[in-house]
Protein backbone atom coordinates (compact mmCIF):
# COMPACT_ATOMS: atom_id res chain seq x y z
CA UNK A 548 0.00 0.00 0.00
CA UNK A 549 1.09 3.49 -0.75
CA UNK A 550 1.02 4.94 2.74
CA UNK A 551 2.31 8.41 3.35
CA UNK A 552 4.41 9.01 6.44
CA UNK A 553 5.35 12.25 8.10
CA UNK A 554 8.94 13.18 7.28
CA UNK A 555 9.45 14.66 10.75
CA UNK A 556 7.88 12.24 13.22
CA UNK A 557 7.04 9.20 11.06
CA UNK A 558 3.34 9.31 11.90
CA UNK A 559 0.87 7.88 9.39
CA UNK A 560 -1.89 10.23 10.52
CA UNK A 561 -1.72 12.37 7.41
CA UNK A 562 -4.49 14.72 6.39
CA UNK A 563 -4.29 14.49 2.60
CA UNK A 564 -4.96 16.94 -0.20
CA UNK A 565 -6.31 19.88 1.70
CA UNK A 566 -6.37 23.28 0.04
CA UNK A 567 -5.07 26.42 1.70
CA UNK A 568 -7.91 28.86 1.79
CA UNK A 569 -7.63 32.58 2.27
CA UNK A 570 -10.64 34.59 3.30
CA UNK A 571 -10.36 37.93 1.60
CA UNK A 572 -12.62 40.97 1.77
CA UNK A 573 -16.26 40.00 2.13
CA UNK A 574 -15.23 36.57 3.35
CA UNK A 575 -14.71 35.30 -0.18
CA UNK A 576 -12.82 32.05 -0.15
CA UNK A 577 -9.72 31.95 -2.30
CA UNK A 578 -7.52 28.92 -2.57
CA UNK A 579 -3.87 29.85 -2.69
CA UNK A 580 -2.33 29.13 -6.06
CA UNK A 581 0.82 29.51 -8.10
CA UNK A 582 0.61 31.48 -11.31
CA UNK A 583 3.10 31.17 -14.12
CA UNK A 584 2.96 33.62 -16.98
CA UNK A 585 2.83 31.94 -20.38
CA UNK A 586 3.82 34.95 -22.46
CA UNK A 587 5.60 38.21 -21.78
CA UNK A 588 3.16 40.06 -24.01
CA UNK A 589 1.28 42.47 -21.75
CA UNK A 590 -1.68 42.60 -24.12
CA UNK A 591 -2.04 38.88 -24.33
CA UNK A 592 -1.32 37.71 -20.86
CA UNK A 593 -2.00 34.08 -20.29
CA UNK A 594 -1.07 32.30 -17.14
CA UNK A 595 -1.27 28.79 -15.87
CA UNK A 596 -2.69 28.30 -12.43
CA UNK A 597 -1.55 25.64 -10.04
CA UNK A 598 -3.66 25.20 -6.96
CA UNK A 599 -1.63 24.51 -3.85
CA UNK A 600 -2.48 21.41 -1.89
CA UNK A 601 -1.23 20.61 1.57
CA UNK A 602 -0.68 17.41 3.47
CA UNK A 603 -0.68 17.89 7.19
CA UNK A 604 0.61 15.55 9.86
CA UNK A 605 -2.09 14.94 12.45
CA UNK A 606 0.54 14.34 15.15
CA UNK A 607 3.21 17.05 14.89
CA UNK A 608 1.59 19.48 12.44
CA UNK A 609 4.29 19.27 9.81
CA UNK A 610 2.95 20.41 6.45
CA UNK A 611 4.01 19.44 2.94
CA UNK A 612 2.95 21.55 0.00
CA UNK A 613 2.47 20.52 -3.58
CA UNK A 614 0.56 21.67 -6.64
CA UNK A 615 -2.19 19.76 -8.38
CA UNK A 616 -0.77 20.05 -11.90
CA UNK A 617 3.05 20.18 -11.85
CA UNK A 618 3.51 19.12 -15.49
CA UNK A 619 1.31 21.91 -16.77
CA UNK A 620 3.23 24.44 -14.66
CA UNK A 621 6.55 23.12 -15.89
CA UNK A 622 5.44 23.49 -19.53
CA UNK A 623 4.37 27.08 -18.86
CA UNK A 624 7.65 27.77 -17.08
CA UNK A 625 9.66 26.55 -20.04
CA UNK A 626 7.63 28.74 -22.42
CA UNK A 627 7.96 31.77 -20.16
CA UNK A 628 11.75 31.63 -20.37
CA UNK A 629 11.86 32.06 -24.18
Ligand SMILES: [Zn+2]
Nearest residue numbers: 553556604607
Ligand atom coordinates in the same frame (compact mmCIF):
# COMPACT_ATOMS: atom_id res chain seq x y z
ZN1 LIG B 1 4.54 14.48 12.08
